[in-house]
Amino acid sequence: MIMKYELVNDTLIISDVKRFDLAKCCSCGQAFRWVSDPNGMDWYGVVRSRPVKVSQEGDRVLIHPCKAFDEQLFIDYFDLERDYESIEALIRSDPRLSVCLPGASGIRVFNQEPFEALISFIISANNNIKRISGIIDRLCRFCGDQLQLEDRILYSFPTPDRIAALTDEELKNIGVGYRAPYIRASAKRIQEGYELETIRSMSLTEARKEILTFMGVGPKVADCILLFSLGHTDAFPVDVWIGRAMKELFFDSEPPTKAELNRVVESIGKYSGIVQQYIFHHARMVNLGKK
DNA sequence: ACCCAGGGTGACG
DNA sequence: CGTCACCATGGG
Numbered sequence: 001m002i003m004k005y006e007l008v009n010d011t012l013i014i015s016d017v018k019r020f021d022l023a024k025c026c027s028c029g030q031a032f033r034w035v036s037d038p039n040g041m042d043w044y045g046v047v048r049s050r051p052v053k054v055s056q057e058g059d060r061v062l063i064h065p066c067k068a069f070d071e072q073l074f075i076d077y078f079d080l081e082r083d084y085e086s087i088e089a090l091i092r093s094d095p096r097l098s099v100c101l102p103g104a105s106g107i108r109v110f111n112q113e114p115f116e117a118l119i120s121f122i123i124s125a126n127n128n129i130k131r132i133s134g135i136i137d138r139l140c141r142f143c144g145d146q147l148q149l150e151d152r153i154l155y156s157f158p159t160p161d162r163i164a165a166l167t168d169e170e171l172k173n174i175g176v177g178y179r180a181p182y183i184r185a186s187a188k189r190i191q192e193g194y195e196l197e198t199i200r201s202m203s204l205t206e207a208r209k210e211i212l213t214f215m216g217v218g219p220k221v222a223d224c225i226l227l228f229s230l231g232h233t234d235a236f237p238v239d240v241w242i243g244r245a246m247k248e249l250f251f252d253s254e255p256p257t258k259a260e261l262n263r264v265v266e267s268i269g270k271y272s273g274i275v276q277q278y279i280f281h282h283a284r285m286v287n288l289g290k291k
Numbered sequence: 292a293c294c295c296a297g298g299g300t301g302a303c304g
Numbered sequence: 305c306g307t308c309a310c311c312a313t314g315g316g
Contacts, residue, residue, distance in 0.1 A: 029297065121297075128296035131314060177312030182299085218299045239297040280297075 003080055005071060012066035012074055015059065019084035021106025022056040028281050030228055031110050032120055032133045033140070033157075044149065047077045048113060049156045051149040054078075065149075079108045087271055091278055096249045097268075100282035107281055109227065109274050114196035116157040117229035122182050122216040124224070131175075138174045139163075163187035182216025189214065200230045207232055227273040235273045236265045242276060245283035 005014040026034035026043045034045040043054045050070065055062045063074050075081055088105060091097045112120075119139075124132050143162040144155035164187040171180040190196065199207045207230065211222045220239055226232035238246075238261070247255055250264050265272050282288070 122299095124296090125298040126296065126311080127298085127313080128315080131296080135313095172312090175313065178310090179299090179312080216299065220298060224297070237297065240295085241297065284297095 003075075005075065007066060007068060007071060010065040010067065012063040012071055014061040014063070014075065014080055017059050017061050017080055019088055019106055020056070020061065020078075020080070020108055022054060022061065024104075024106050024281070025078075025108050025110065026054075028107060028277070029129045029284070030277060031112055032129070032136045044152060044154060046147060046154050046156055047074060049145070049147070051147040051152075051154040053149060077111050079111055082108070084108060087274055090269070090271070091275060097275065097279070099249065100278045103285050104278040104281040107277050109233070109277050111231065112229045113157065114199075114225070114229040115160060115190055117225045118186055118190070118196065118211075118214065118217070119157075119163065119183055121221045121224040121228075122186060122214075123176060123179055125179065125216065125218070125221055135175050139176075142170065142174060160187045160191035164191045179216060182214075185215045186217075196230070199226070200232075204232055204234055208235075223273070227276070233273045234270045236276050237273075239280075241280055241283040241288070245279050245288050248288060249279070 003014050003016045005012060007013075022043060023036065023040060026036070026045070031045075034043050036043050041055055045052060045054070050065075050073075052066070052074070053064050061078070061080070066074060088101060091101055120132070120136055123135050127135075140155035140157055143158040143166065147154045147156055164184055166174075166184060168180060171183065176183055196211075199210050202210065204226070207226050208219075208222050211217055211225055212219070217225070220237050223232075223235040223237035226235035227237060236242075246261060246264065247253060250256070251260070256264075268275050
């Protein structure tokens with residue numbers, strides 16, 4: 001059953017949404033800017049410069065405010081048109097993956113803005129999720145635009161020219177550390193006209209080669225950008241968590257070679273990147289491989 | 292004090 | 305091609 005939606009009093013109400021856990025998706029480390037109110041029911045964030053409050057009641061998702069003709073924009077962001085029942089069925093059918101369910105059930109891969117993903121995941125390198133979130137929050141407060149939502153003030157993700165213009169001292173105060181030159185150089189390249197969207201229609205191999213030309217983007221960050229913002233559902237980011245998880249789940253706790261790991265990833269298929277997010281969530285929840 | 296975190300760069304073989 | 309020291313920062 002595909003979802004349905006209607007717009008009522010500036011609230012987008014999406015019904016019959018299966019396999020979607022809003023809180024899990026907002027806090028699993030794929031996006032760094034969603035914050036919940038104290039009771040954890042309402043999630044506040046910014047989607048393409050629109051400040052929104054999102055909540056979930058059973059199989060309904062409520063997004064407020066939403067103006068006419070913005071419906072598809074939010075449906076796309078939260079990936080609500082994709083059939084996650086079949087993706088979870090795929091996971092369940094493989095005993096090595098099925099251990100990730102039910103803990104990770106309801107995970108969806110959001111479709112973030114490419115420039116925000118580019119900068120966010122450059123910041124993510126050799127860093128932890130809590131600190132990444134703090135850095136990005138300070139960045140948005142410092143040079144994003146204020147956006148009012150009810151009694152709250154949210155911030156847009158800064159434009160490329162704003163970030164490109166930041167001084168070393170400003171970036172240091174924001175706390176980006178040694179990543180400052182990577183951030184500024186990448187922002188400058190976008191500001192000068194580079195179109196990240198052209199990467200969306202490329203093959204995975206071509207897309208990787210292209211995004212890797214950005215300073216501060218290596219293989220792992222490249223796959224994060226491709227998966228989380230450019231529609232490459234088969235991009236499979238391998239960080240320390242995924243490395244440990246794949247070793248445990250697929251290789252009997254013996255470290256695989258890159259070729260061996262690649263073979264497993266390709267066997268998962270064209271949604272391997274989405275499956276990766278289930279594995280990532282599972283690994284973090286059970287503290288896999290750590291004491 | 293040491294180790295770790297959604298790793299990448301540059302130098303050197 | 306592969307390896308490896310180094311890189312800011314804050315929390316455990």
